[in-house]
Amino acid sequence: MKPYCKLLLLCALAGMAALAQAAPSPQEILAASDLVRNPDYPFGLTNTIIEYRGGKQADSSTLATYSKADPNGGQFRSLIRYISPARDAGKLILFAGKDLWFYDPSSKASIRMSPQQRLLGQASNGDVITVNFAKDYQATSAVEEDTADGDRKTQHCYKLVLSASTPDATYHHIDMWIETANSHPVKARFYSESGKMLKSAYYRRYQQQLGADRPTETVIIDGLDPNWVTVMRFSDWLKRDVPEAWLQRDYLPRFKPE
Amino acid sequence: MRMTSSPPCFACRPLLGVACALLAFSPAWAEDADDAALQLADSATPTVEQASNLKAFGEAAYGNDRLRDGSLRHNRRLSLDLQYEHAFAPDWRGVFADRLDMNWPAQAGRQRGINIIKEAYVSWQAKSELMVDAGRINARNGVATGYSPTDYFRDNAVRSQVSIDPASLKVNRQGSVMLRGQTLWDGGSATAIYSPKLGDMPHNGDFNPDFGATNHQDRWLIAASQKVSDNLRPQLLLYKEANLPVQLGFNLTGLLNDATVAYVEWSGGRSPSLLARALQRQGLAYADDSRYRNRLSTGLTFTTSNKLSVTAEWQYNGGSEDRAGWDSLRRAPLPVYGLYRSALQVAQESPTRQRLFLYGAWQDALLNHLDLSAMSYYDMQDYSRLSWLEARYHWERNEVAVQWQRYSGQARSDFGATELEGGWQLLLRRYF
Numbered sequence: 121m122k123p124y125c126k127l128l129l130l131c132a133l134a135g136m137a138a139l140a141q142a143a144p145s146p147q148e149i150l151a152a153s154d155l156v157r158n159p160d161y162p163f164g165l166t167n168t169i170i171e172y173r174g175g176k177q178a179d180s181s182t183l184a185t186y187s188k189a190d191p192n193g194g195q196f197r198s199l200i201r202y203i204s205p206a207r208d209a210g211k212l213i214l215f216a217g218k219d220l221w222f223y224d225p226s227s228k229a230s231i232r233m234s235p236q237q238r239l240l241g242q243a244s245n246g247d248v249i250t251v252n253f254a255k256d257y258q259a260t261s262a263v264e265e266d267t268a269d270g271d272r273k274t275q276h277c278y279k280l281v282l283s284a285s286t287p288d289a290t291y292h293h294i295d296m297w298i299e300t301a302n303s304h305p306v307k308a309r310f311y312s313e314s315g316k317m318l319k320s321a322y323y324r325r326y327q328q329q330l331g332a333d334r335p336t337e338t339v340i341i342d343g344l345d346p347n348w349v350t351v352m353r354f355s356d357w358l359k360r361d362v363p364e365a366w367l368q369r370d371y372l373p374r375f376k377p378e
Numbered sequence: 379m380r381m382t383s384s385p386p387c388f389a390c391r392p393l394l395g396v397a398c399a400l401l402a403f404s405p406a407w408a409e410d411a412d413d414a415a416l417q418l419a420d421s422a423t424p425t426v427e428q429a430s431n432l433k434a435f436g437e438a439a440y441g442n443d444r445l446r447d448g449s450l451r452h453n454r455r456l457s458l459d460l461q462y463e464h465a466f467a468p469d470w471r472g473v474f475a476d477r478l479d480m481n482w483p484a485q486a487g488r489q490r491g492i493n494i495i496k497e498a499y500v501s502w503q504a505k506s507e508l509m510v511d512a513g514r515i516n517a518r519n520g521v522a523t524g525y526s527p528t529d530y531f532r533d534n535a536v537r538s539q540v541s542i543d544p545a546s547l548k549v550n551r552q553g554s555v556m557l558r559g560q561t562l563w564d565g566g567s568a569t570a571i572y573s574p575k576l577g578d579m580p581h582n583g584d585f586n587p588d589f590g591a592t593n594h595q596d597r598w599l600i601a602a603s604q605k606v607s608d609n610l611r612p613q614l615l616l617y618k619e620a621n622l623p624v625q626l627g628f629n630l631t632g633l634l635n636d637a638t639v640a641y642v643e644w645s646g647g648r649s650p651s652l653l654a655r656a657l658q659r660q661g662l663a664y665a666d667d668s669r670y671r672n673r674l675s676t677g678l679t680f681t682t683s684n685k686l687s688v689t690a691e692w693q694y695n696g697g698s699e700d701r702a703g704w705d706s707l708r709r710a711p712l713p714v715y716g717l718y719r720s721a722l723q724v725a726q727e728s729p730t731r732q733r734l735f736l737y738g739a740w741q742d743a744l745l746n747h748l749d750l751s752a753m754s755y756y757d758m759q760d761y762s763r764l765s766w767l768e769a770r771y772h773w774e775r776n777e778v779a780v781q782w783q784r785y786s787g788q789a790r791s792d793f794g795a796t797e798l799e800g801g802w803q804l805l806l807r808r809y810f
Contacts, residue, residue, distance in 0.1 A: 168424035175418060178746055180774075182427040204427035206435075206775055206809035210461075217608055218633055225461065227548035228518040232631040232639045236681045268409070270416055320412060322419075339419040346411030351422045365507045369611065370567035370603055374509055374560070376463075376471065 146259030149278050150296070152303035154252045157323070158196065159330045159359070162188035166356040167248065172349040181205055187250035188362040195288065196250040197367045199375060212372050215249045217288050223372035230369050247340060247352070253296070256289040257282035267297045269306045270324030270339060276300050291318065305335065317343035329357040434460035434810045439540070441803025453803065454482040455540065469503040477550060479538045491584040492538040497553045507562045516553035517571060519601060519615060520643050521629045524735035524755070525693040525728065527645035527673035528627035530599060530617045531573070532726045534580060534591040542766055542783060543753065544737070547726070554592040565605035573597045575620070595620040609633055623648045642676040652697040653707065656721035657714070671696035677735070685741040693733040701759045704730050708790040715790060730792055732758040747772050755793065762787020762794045777807040
């Protein structure tokens with residue numbers, strides 16, 4: 121082989137190696153998109169939920185959410201307080217993995233909940249709490265493709281296939297589209313173990329919040345009944361310290377928002 | 379298209395034709411549905427509600443009781459319920475909760491109007507993990523749904539019973555005046571309570587603060603919990619009231635699977651029987667039968683994927699009468715039997731040793747915003763039964779509910795002794 125051929129071959133191999141190294145792994149893509157949805161420090165926000173059925177508003181609620189990542193596993197724990205409707209105002213839910221507690225200030229009762237218990241209409245517990253998908257799911261593949269985002273614009277994305285990797289995962293597997301250019305999550309489809317699509321979610325209305333461009337709205341569409349639509353809009357983002365001692369059942373009667 | 383993982387398996391080529399046909403159809407359908415949903419979301423104008431310090435509602439009720447003599451009794455009630463919290467200084471806040479019931483006719487032994495100061499206390503957060511409260515506080519312990527042996531401050535707390543639903547009994551009750559301190563740490567907490575004697579007897583006056591009801595003796599309680607695993611966080615309690623040795627308590631819940639929660643609540647200690655206490659309080663002679671007695675409540679709550687939760691609970695009360703004692707008491711002179719029943723009613727204790735309790739709640743049952751609830755107590759000693767059903771529909775601020783109840787059993791049985799055989803009531807509630 122001639123010297124310049126060897127040089128060309130070496131350059132080509134080096135280039136391929138560099139490309140291969142630059143291409144993020146599916147799990148890294150997922151982790152980067154988690155950092156877009158959630159800051160990597162404790163924070164609070166207001167989640168306004170509107171539920172539509174058959175094109176008409178059927179329900180609405182406002183929740184104050186406080187989240188902090190577990191120093192051990194990295195998954196978020198969340199304290200959620202109902203602000204509205206009036207009948208539920210002041211009620212609290214603590215989500216710490218599968219340690220779920222519901223507290224009603226009227227009865228002073230703290231009730232242990234199972235993950236299957238849903239208190240928020242179509243939005244499952246897993247939709248409402250702050251979740252780092254990379255902690256509960258393993259991304260097994262990433263394929264580049266164009267897809268329509270929540271504003272019906274075409275975006276070039278990685279399509280990730282996620283498989284539940286911990287017992288705390290809400291869904292069996294997820295297809296998730298993440299913009300290649302900026303790690304913005306665009307949409308996701310959530311599936312049961314039988315392969316039934318349970319719901320779709322669009323992440324949209326990106327705004328600067330807590331130092332990054334973050335989705336401030338999630339639109340959830342039921343997998344069986346597409347006329348069942350839930351809109352979750354996030355506002356009042358705030359960096360907020362959440363002491364570890366607060367994330368337990370016995371603190372719920374004490375919790376007061378600032 | 380660039381792959382960053384291994385390519386998909388094409389081993390099942392014969393199925394590809396069918397799969398492709400299906401896939402070719404479903405994405406288009408899904409995209410159309412998504413477009414329609416996103417258009418709907420585009421038009422959404424969410425109103426961000428602000429948290430309020432005040433939570434209040436008014437309620438009107440109308441019902442018919444069917445008495446055992448065959449007659450009917452019409453009931454009407456108007457209620458006003460409010461909770462108010464206010465932070466009046468950094469780390470200081472005040473809490474006030476009150477309920478006024480106006481009944482026609484008046485509840486037995488009561489005035490027409492019953493005002494309950496449920497809570498009135500100040501709270502000081504000395505540090506983020508140290509709190510001190512003083513005033514009338516509704517302190518509630520326990521994890522069981524129906525009977526809570528460690529809910530030590532329930533004695534005499536229900537001044538006005540507007541429903542037999544356990545949830546209502548927990549909400550509509552008067553707190554006890556106490557000093558309470560709590561400290562928390564990562565994974566655990568400890569609480570200490572001292573509640574002094576402030577009166578001798580309950581008072582039935584309309585607006586009487588009724589210190590004699592929930593502060594008729596000196597009491598203290600220490601409770602501590604510690605996380606021992608992701609799934610288990612037991613709570614231990616020590617409770618002491620005047621003229622009674624220290625009682626131990628224990629609470630534990632666990633997740634059996636994603637749909638089932640199990641719980642156990644126990645209290646034990648040396649104490650006289652409830653019959654002895656009831657009679658001695660009235661100055662009647664009764665031999666001291668003090669010995670170690672257990673109280674236990676344990677059960678499971680199972681939730682289906684369509685928001686139906688069912689709880690089954692076994693209740694054991696070692697202070698109550700066993701089968702022989704209960705049979706004997708049912709044949710005793712009526713005043714003795716009546717004293718026992720009325721004393722246990724205010725103490726919220728069962729008259730017999732064992733009961734089964736079933737509770738079902740179905741959220742958004744059959745149609746959106748309709749909640750159905752059902753409850754049944756079954757006395758395992760005398761086979762009497764109490765059944766209760768509720769259908770409740772709610773709007774943004776309004777609720778309408780229909781409740782039905784039935785007491786069945788032999789004369790002087792646990793649930794067959796009431797003058798009430800059954801009845802229903804219609805409730806209208808408006809949140810402000």
